[in-house]
Amino acid sequence: MQIRSKFSSLYLWPLLAWLMLFVPLSSSHSKESISDPIRVQLAWMHQSQFAGFYVAQVRKHFENEGLHVTLIEGxxxxxxxxxxxxxxxxxxxxxLANAWSLSADQKHVTNIAQIFSGSSLAVICRISAGVFTPKDITGKKIGVWGLGDELVVNEMLNRLEIPQTSVELIRQAPNGQDLIDGKVACATTMAYNEYWQILEKGIPSTDLIVISPELFGIPHIEDGLYVMTDRLSSSVFRTQMVKLVKGLRTGWKEARIAPTLAVEIIQRKATVLNKEHQKHMLESVLGIIPVNPNEFGLFDLGRYQSEVNRLLSPDKVNPTPERIWTYDIWNELKKEDKNTTPLTQATKFYVSSTTGMLAFKILVYFGVFTYALSGVLEAIHRGYDLWGRLILAFLSGVGGGTLRDLLIGGDRLPFYYVKDLTYPLGILLVVLITSSIVAAHQDAHMSDLFKKTKKYADILGFTSLAITGAAISISSNLPWFWAPICAALTCAGGGMLRDIVVNQEPSTFKGVIYEEVAVVGALFLVGGLMVANHFEYTALPVYLSLILSIILIICLRLAIYKYHWRYPKFLGGSGLDSDSH
Incomplete structure (x- = not known):
């Protein structure tokens, strides 16, 4: 008995302690499952605004993903x-505005997918109430829902320079009824819903003035999917959300293919709905649902930044909530679709935003004008007149960018120097100033000081255009491998065009290491941006990648000049030292 007691004390207690630790852990893991019910709170009552949800539910797209989804009427x-x-x-x-204003400590919410890519919010006023123009809103009553639409109305009043105290915002009845009854002069409406209901109630379109906030530069991000931020830490919940968006995407796709069937499904949810009205609504809603399934759920950071500028204005709502948006679910969805790219949407957006900054534009100007200078000097060396100098300067300065933009197309056309006269005027000034200096001091461009200045200016100009080419290719959504190609084309394409005009073989084809530096710098940039993918809420890693790439290119160019690096003879190097541009 004594031995048994010792055995029990020696082994039983550690066993019990282990069980006490293991059981809570195993039970915590069993709490969550893909098949756990998902309750989706709709923004409004059952109607065509949510057609994709109903189709996905009835057609069992959610069920096929292993989900049990319940749609809750608003x-x-x-x-x-x-x-x-x-x-x-x-x-x-x-x-977004509603989520932004209510997101607070311990109650943070996050947008995981955006359903509507555009806005349908409008302020409709009755001419019979004395509103002939937007300015006539002064002194009138405006009906709002209090879901963030009041913030848009206040901003619109600011743009119209109408004091907010001069109008009265009141909580309106559903379906534009207060506007119909004449209780308010204006009301916030959705183009796909209340507008049609107002017409159906007998109010003639000639008695209505429709004011779109978008016309005043006021974006409005509407229907999106929001979850509690802390729940995204659960891998099971994230998987559920990916499957939810996937099923919903299929639902909206089928609603577009068979709108009549979609309306019939909606009417099963609410038999009192008017069929013709729901058809009108669905037609309008489909206009702001992405046609391309690959774009469904994508949160537009460009529109978000524009709306943030409004939301962060003085005396508006609380500061930026924590993680109000994320691409985590979007990225996982792309993986399931086997449609991933090396750079995330957030990283691409930050690169694109950088190309629009003043500092970046100055960088491009410097590169273009530096290369234009090399073209002028080549023309002077060959004894060309003013027109010949201008042609070579233009080819050298913007030739590479022209070839790059022809390759990219789309928003890059018409060419940047057509849209921005700074480029042609700057090149003209470079030609006139350089020609004047050479005319006054004929040997000025042959002096050691001038040559050294030109050498370092060429390095900086080369770096500017190489980084510009890479960044523009990325912001234009080209595959990553086009970044080094566009970098090399931007900084060397103009020189090659100039050499063709003067009937000269490009020196960069004869052993000089030149475009290769741009390729290395662009590849380094792409690698840095892949690291930046992991920091979706800040652009600092993108800026750091650009800066380090610039430093790398400058260092490589300096090293090539100092150590006279060239291709070896078996790869075409001549062993002769010559400048490249």
Whole structure:
């Protein structure tokens, strides 16, 4: 008995302790499952605005993904974000402004997918109420829902220079009824819903003035999927959300293919709905749903930044909420589709934003004008007149960028120097100033000081154009391998065109290491941007990648000059030292 007691004390207690640790862990893992119910709180009552949800549910697209989805009807006194925060829903369909204003400590919400890519919000006023132009809103009552639309109205008043105190915002009844009854002079409406209902109630279109906030540069990000931010830490929940978006994407695709069937499905949810009205609504809604399935769910950071500028204005709502958006679900969806790219949407957006900065434009100007200078000097060396100098300067300065933009097409046309006269005027000034200096001091361009200055200016100009070419290719959504090609083309294409005009073999084809530096710098940039993918909420890693790439290219060019690096003879190098551009 004594031996048995010792055995028990020696082994039983550690066993019990191990079980106490293991059981909670195993039970915590069993709490979540892909098949757990998902409650989706809709932003409004059952209608065609949510057609894709109903089609996905009835056609079992959610079920085929292993999900059990419940759609919860909204209404005039139901805020979807509040329902989400209070635990009565797992997913909420809401506007960004509404989510932004209600996201707070311990109750942060995050947009995981954007359904509407455009905006349908409008302010409709009745001419019979004395509103003939937007300025006539002064002194009138405006009906709002209080879901963020009031913020848009206030911003529109600011743009119209109408004091907010001069109008009265009141909570309006559903379906534009207050505007129909004449209780308000204006009301916020959705182009796909209330507008049609107002017409159906007998209000003639000739009595209405429709004011779109978008015309005043006021973006409005509407229906998106929002979840509690802390739930995204669960891999099971993230998987559920990926499957939810995937099923929803199929639902909207089928609603577009068979709109009549979609309306019939909607009417099963709410038999009192008018069929013709729902058809009109669905037709309007499909206009702001991405046609390309690969774009469904994509949160547009460009529109977001524009709306943030409004939301962060003084005396507006709270500062930027924590993780109000994420591409985590979008990225996982792309992996399931086997449609991933090396650079994330956030990284591409930050690169694109950088190309629009003043500092970046100055960098490009410097590169173009430096290369134009080399063209002028080549023309002077060959004894060309003013027109010949201008042609060679233009080819050298913008020839590479022209070839690059012809390759990219799309938004890069018409050419940047056509849209921005700074380029041709700057090149003209370079030609006139250089020609004047050479005319006054004929040997000025042959002096050691001038040659040294030109050498270092050429290095900086080369770096500017190489980085420009790589960044523009990335911001234009070209595959990553076009970045080094566009970098080399931008910094060397103009020189090659100039050499063709003067009937000269490009020196960079004869052993000089030149475009190769641009290729190395662009590849380094792409690698840095891949690291930046992991920091979707800040552009600093993108800026750092650009700066380090610039430093690398400058260092390589300096090393080539100092150590006279060239191709070896068996690869075409002549062993002779010569400048490249």
């Amino acid at each position: 209404g005039p006194n139901i805020n979807p974000i509040t329902e989400l925060q209070e635990g009565r829903a797992d997913v909420a369909v809401s506007w």
